[in-house]
Amino acid sequence: MRARxxxxxxxxxxxxxxxxxxxCLEQVASLAGHAFQFLELPIGSAAIDACGTPLPDATLExxxxxxxxxxxxxGDPKHDALPAHQKPEKGLxxxxxxxxxxxxxxxxxxxxxxxxxxxxxxxxVRGTDLVIVRELAGGLYFGEPRSLTEDTGTNTLAYSRxxxxxxxxxxxxxxxxxxxKVTSVDKANVLESSLLWRSVVKEVAQGYPEVALEHQYxxxxxxxxxxxxxxxxxxxxxxxxxDILSDEASVLTGSLGMLPSASLGGKVGLYEPVHGSAPDxxxxxxxxxxxxxxxxxxxxxxxxxxxxxAAALEAAVGRTLDAGYGTPDLKCGRNHVxxxxxxxxVRVNV
Amino acid sequence: MRARxxxxxxxxxxxxxxxxxxxCLEQVASLAGHAFQFLELPIGSAAIDACGTPLPDATLExxxxxxxxxxxxxGDPKHDALPAHQKPEKGLxxxxxxxxxxxxxxxxxxxxxxxxxxxxxxxxVRGTDLVIVRELAGGLYFGEPRSLTEDTGTNTLAYSRxxxxxxxxxxxxxxxxxxxKVTSVDKANVLESSLLWRSVVKEVAQGYPEVALEHQYxxxxxxxxxxxxxxxxxxxxxxxxxDILSDEASVLTGSLGMLPSASLGGKVGLYEPVHGSAPDxxxxxxxxxxxxxxxxxxxxxxxxxxxxxAAALEAAVGRTLDAGYGTPDLKCGRNHVxxxxxxxxVRVNV
Ligand SMILES: CC(C)[C@H](C(=O)O)[C@@H](O)C(=O)O
Ligand SMILES: CC(C)[C@H](C(=O)O)[C@@H](O)C(=O)O
Numbered sequence: 001m002r003a004r005x006x007x008x009x010x011x012x013x014x015x016x017x018x019x020x021x022x023x024c025l026e027q028v029a030s031l032a033g034h035a036f037q038f039l040e041l042p043i044g045s046a047a048i049d050a051c052g053t054p055l056p057d058a059t060l061e062x063x064x065x066x067x068x069x070x071x072x073x074x075g076d077p078k079h080d081a082l083p084a085h086q087k088p089e090k091g092l093x094x095x096x097x098x099x100x101x102x103x104x105x106x107x108x109x110x111x112x113x114x115x116x117x118x119x120x121x122x123x124x125v126r127g128t129d130l131v132i133v134r135e136l137a138g139g140l141y142f143g144e145p146r147s148l149t150e151d152t153g154t155n156t157l158a159y160s161r162x163x164x165x166x167x168x169x170x171x172x173x174x175x176x177x178x179x180x181k182v183t184s185v186d187k188a189n190v191l192e193s194s195l196l197w198r199s200v201v202k203e204v205a206q207g208y209p210e211v212a213l214e215h216q217y218x219x220x221x222x223x224x225x226x227x228x229x230x231x232x233x234x235x236x237x238x239x240x241x242x243d244i245l246s247d248e249a250s251v252l253t254g255s256l257g258m259l260p261s262a263s264l265g266g267k268v269g270l271y272e273p274v275h276g277s278a279p280d281x282x283x284x285x286x287x288x289x290x291x292x293x294x295x296x297x298x299x300x301x302x303x304x305x306x307x308x309x310a311a312a313l314e315a316a317v318g319r320t321l322d323a324g325y326g327t328p329d330l331k332c333g334r335n336h337v338x339x340x341x342x343x344x345x346v347r348v349n350v
Numbered sequence: 351m352r353a354r355x356x357x358x359x360x361x362x363x364x365x366x367x368x369x370x371x372x373x374c375l376e377q378v379a380s381l382a383g384h385a386f387q388f389l390e391l392p393i394g395s396a397a398i399d400a401c402g403t404p405l406p407d408a409t410l411e412x413x414x415x416x417x418x419x420x421x422x423x424x425g426d427p428k429h430d431a432l433p434a435h436q437k438p439e440k441g442l443x444x445x446x447x448x449x450x451x452x453x454x455x456x457x458x459x460x461x462x463x464x465x466x467x468x469x470x471x472x473x474x475v476r477g478t479d480l481v482i483v484r485e486l487a488g489g490l491y492f493g494e495p496r497s498l499t500e501d502t503g504t505n506t507l508a509y510s511r512x513x514x515x516x517x518x519x520x521x522x523x524x525x526x527x528x529x530x531k532v533t534s535v536d537k538a539n540v541l542e543s544s545l546l547w548r549s550v551v552k553e554v555a556q557g558y559p560e561v562a563l564e565h566q567y568x569x570x571x572x573x574x575x576x577x578x579x580x581x582x583x584x585x586x587x588x589x590x591x592x593d594i595l596s597d598e599a600s601v602l603t604g605s606l607g608m609l610p611s612a613s614l615g616g617k618v619g620l621y622e623p624v625h626g627s628a629p630d631x632x633x634x635x636x637x638x639x640x641x642x643x644x645x646x647x648x649x650x651x652x653x654x655x656x657x658x659x660a661a662a663l664e665a666a667v668g669r670t671l672d673a674g675y676g677t678p679d680l681k682c683g684r685n686h687v688x689x690x691x692x693x694x695x696v697r698v699n700v
């Protein structure tokens with residue numbers, strides 16, 4: 001097949017890991033006889049430097065004209081002083097919005113070879129395999145009115161029935177192909193937005209009688225992720241709670257650097273590792289490329305429909321870990337190799 | 351000294367643990383020659399049943415006429431269907447507001463005897479000793495406008511300079527008596543309310559040049575609590591983030607049932623264990639009374655100025671744990687005793 005893939009390397013370690021993910025996609029394409037055409041575009045701090053804005057029009061247009069978008073990472077402390085609407089992160093938020101992505105899928109899967117890299121005890125964490133489905137287009141991130149004065153900072157948390165319905169449906173569909181359990185997370189004992197959330201999720205659940213639904217308060221869920229991570233299958237929650245809980249869950253798996261994500265539901269799918277731009281390790285060749293590579297696998301699966309190729313790439317990551325290799329963030333007596341070195345091993349294993 | 355203490359047993363295991371905490375206060379009083387007068391008042395689901403409202407006027411008045419307030423826990427699933435403003439939890443929120451409490455102090459201290467009860471690896475968690483200072487009177491919990499219709503649920507997250515200033519000052523003062531480090535947690539890369547928060551915290555920090563200040567995004571902090579809990583001393587954050595992060599931190603210490611809290615800054619101090627009403631274990635005599643007893647110690651210290659008595663009670667808890675006793679929530683080969691049994695041991699050790 002032919003496909004056009006926009007690559008947005010972004011900031012910090014973004015370009016380093018994006019390069020490896022792209023090379024993996026090229027490898028898969030040449031093995032399977034596909035023709036992928038790549039288009040590199042600026043975003044984030046890199047785009048501010050080059051074009052004065054974190055999401056240039058040409059970048060959004062290029063993405064919308066592609067079959068899938070791969071993003072490295074955005075954010076640079078040198079722009080900390082900029083007002084919110086000019087920050088590098090704004091580029092990412094505007095991209096998600098511009099693509100229409102509303103469902104952020106964040107799997108947290110503990111590869112058996114990494115049990116000893118987790119901060120949790122092996123008997124607590126072994127078997128962890130959950131997916132956080134985070135609402136990505138609404139909630140506190142986008143609510144209006146929002147304002148900042150000398151004296152007050154204000155944001156709005158609002159959800160509409162329509163927004164909750166569509167994200168809940170994504171979660172139940174996903175659960176149908178997994179262990180058929182959905183945990184909906186809210187703060188319905190305090191927030192009106194959560195009361196709406198909970199009642200709409202209950203309605204959507206009626207259409208999925210095979211799926212077990214439980215509701216959890218966000219504070220309880222933050223505990224349960226640490227004390228009994230294996231009790232979760234699919235977790236569905238709002239934009240802010242999803243941001244917090246997915247990062248919390250990610251570290252259980254040995255390293256934040258391992259985790260992929262997909263932002264779906266819009267015109268074009270967006271794929272990015274969960275880790276950020278990590279300016280402290282930028283350019284040192286130690287960034288873990290696996291989150292990016294596994295995001296590329298999600299891209300193959302969800303945007304290009306290439307399930308076999310996606311599974312092959314994931315299996316190659318698994319074999320590389322089984323063979324004992326890793327970047328220095330994986331703290332369990334691995335053979336430490338560089339970003340490029342680890343990605344090379346994955347490619348050899350495809 | 352003479353003191354008047356309001357006791358609000360509340361719901362679920364609240365009455366069971368409140369009873370033990372009160373008995374500890376009586377024991378301390380009789381040993382040290384103080385005269386404490388107790389006044390039991392209804393709150394939460396118990397108050398809905400008795401008086402039709404989760405915070406009867408007489409309860410708030412009784413609290414305001416006391417030197418300190420001890421609360422067990424609120425919340426009962428039988429009231430899940432009530433609208434938000436009639437729920438048991440509303441009683442707690444209204445009490446905090448009515449007392450004027452704005453600073454919620456939640457220590458998460460890992461007793462050395464409980465290292466093996468933590469879900470984290472010993473080498474990660476050993477030495478954890480942090481305090482979360484949660485803003486309690488503002489933010490998303492109280493922001494207006496708020497509303498729920500058939501189609502939308504809306505809340506408002508707003509902070510004023512004054513609110514941030516006073517909570518930041520509490521955190522820096524606390525840090526001065528500890529390891530002199532403050533971590534301020536926000537989501538300043540996305541939220542205007544966080545931008546205000548961050549800039550006001552920076553201003554307050556100028557008055558405390560001996561204290562090291564760092565800023566962390568809430569998602570990063572949710573990870574760091576699991577990966578490097580010993581790197582924190584005092585964490586200051588808003589109402590919602592504090593709710594989530596303090597629960598997350600609490601389980602590192604072996605059991606949520608261990609943790610005390612104090613809500614200060616208002617007319618009268620409010621003390622409550624961090625755990626909730628735990629309806630599933632209500633009345634079974636297995637609830638951990640230590641969070642309640644340690645909350646009573648905070649009451650002695652912060653509201654009555656009885657530092658020696660507070661320290662004696664805390665030391666008694668420590669000796670009881672050192673001797674290997676615990677309730678069943680402490681999963682590390684303890685000698686399991688009942689709620690009453692464990693509290694008796696603490697009292698013997700005072
Ligand atoms: C960079 C930031 C805006 C972003 C978010 O909060 O959504 C990041 O934390 C994430 O989770 O992808
Ligand atoms: C019961 C609930 C309203 C409360 C809160 O969210 O503040 C509880 O979770 C807590 O942390 O004390």
